[in-house]
Amino acid sequence: MDPLLFFSSNSPLQKVFLPEISEAELQLFIKRDDLLHPGISGNKWRKLKYNIINLKTSDKDGIITLGGAFSNHLHAVAVAGDHFGFHTIGIVRGEKPASLSGTLRLCEELGMKLYYFSRTEYRKKLLSREIIDLVNFHPNFLYIPEGGENELAKKGCEEILTDLDFQPDFVCVPCGTGTTLGGMLNAEKLRSKIIGFPVLKGAEKSIILNIESGLRSEELKKSYSLVSGYHFGGYAKYNAELLNFILQFEKLTQIPLEQVYTGKMMYGIIDLAKKGFFKKGSKILAIHTGGMQGRLP
Numbered sequence: 471m472d473p474l475l476f477f478s479s480n481s482p483l484q485k486v487f488l489p490e491i492s493e494a495e496l497q498l499f500i501k502r503d504d505l506l507h508p509g510i511s512g513n514k515w516r517k518l519k520y521n522i523i524n525l526k527t528s529d530k531d532g533i534i535t536l537g538g539a540f541s542n543h544l545h546a547v548a549v550a551g552d553h554f555g556f557h558t559i560g561i562v563r564g565e566k567p568a569s570l571s572g573t574l575r576l577c578e579e580l581g582m583k584l585y586y587f588s589r590t591e592y593r594k595k596l597l598s599r600e601i602i603d604l605v606n607f608h609p610n611f612l613y614i615p616e617g618g619e620n621e622l623a624k625k626g627c628e629e630i631l632t633d634l635d636f637q638p639d640f641v642c643v644p645c646g647t648g649t650t651l652g653g654m655l656n657a658e659k660l661r662s663k664i665i666g667f668p669v670l671k672g673a674e675k676s677i678i679l680n681i682e683s684g685l686r687s688e689e690l691k692k693s694y695s696l697v698s699g700y701h702f703g704g705y706a707k708y709n710a711e712l713l714n715f716i717l718q719f720e721k722l723t724q725i726p727l728e729q730v731y732t733g734k735m736m737y738g739i740i741d742l743a744k745k746g747f748f749k750k751g752s753k754i755l756a757i758h759t760g761g762m763q764g765r766l767p
């Protein structure tokens with residue numbers, strides 16, 4: 471399929487009804503980016519959009535990129551390579567495990583060539599000599615940093631809110647690197663406050679740096695804030711309370727969540743609603759950033 475056509479679709483908006491939300495006299499809407507595509511989903515669809523459109527008009531053969539063993543980004547790149555017919559190389563953080571994670575197994579099945587680098591050789595953003603050599607050894611591959619973080623990715627994320635037909639008071643989004651939040655903030659003409667929920671422990675400083683390094687205007691710094699305290703112990707960590715919350719939410723709304731990103735954000739939204747964080751009468755828009763391939767079975 472032509473990437474221009476593929477990436478011309480948009481996701482539906484859905485209103486959800488939950489007791490905690492109506493008790494707090496709020497309205498909650500969810501932007502279902504998880505429905506954009508089953509494999510290239512959520513914010514990874516947004517981030518890959520212009521990278522893949524560019525790739526198809528360039529003379530490059532494929533994409534080389536990085537991620538962890540459960541990375542939604544690696545998975546989305548592998549699916550995209552299979553779908554659009556280009557080669558993919560994944561540089562995986564960590565030694566090759568005795569048994570592959572579901573994500574990595576899928577990546578391999580989709581034809582992604584995987585290389586493993588132990589944690590000491592692999593540092594986020596600070597690439598080791600070995601990884602730089604591997605990337606340089608594939609000059610005909612488009613290099614995309616971990617998490618899909620580049621300028622074209624931000625451009626794709628700017629479009630999440632562009633065709634919204636109502637004015638939310640708050641827009642909520644989970645944060646890994648903050649690229650998605652930064653992109654939305656840059657596009658913001660809606661006077662909403664954007665609330666980011668970091669899913670990593672102690673990551674606020676680097677998230678803020680990432681968000682604010684590319685901002686269109688200083689003014690926008692006042693239009694967002696990060697709410698810490700909903701990381702459940704750190705990246706990909708979870709407990710029974712979070713898993714129970716997800717099951718309950720899914721039962722009431724028929725909207726699936728996962729425990730790494732969207733479950734933590736939604737737990738945070740409901741908890742903040744109960745605590746009176748949102749002014750009565752507010753409209754809240756939560757971005758479902760996808761990631762369902764990583765949901766615990």
Ligand SMILES: *Cc1c(COP(=O)(O)O)cnc(C)c1O
Pocket residue numbers: 512513514542543617644645646647648649650651731732759760761762
């Ligand atoms: C990658 C990912 C994120 C994090 O996005 P950032 O732009 O790095 O903040 C959030 N949600 C899901 C489902 C993801 O896969």
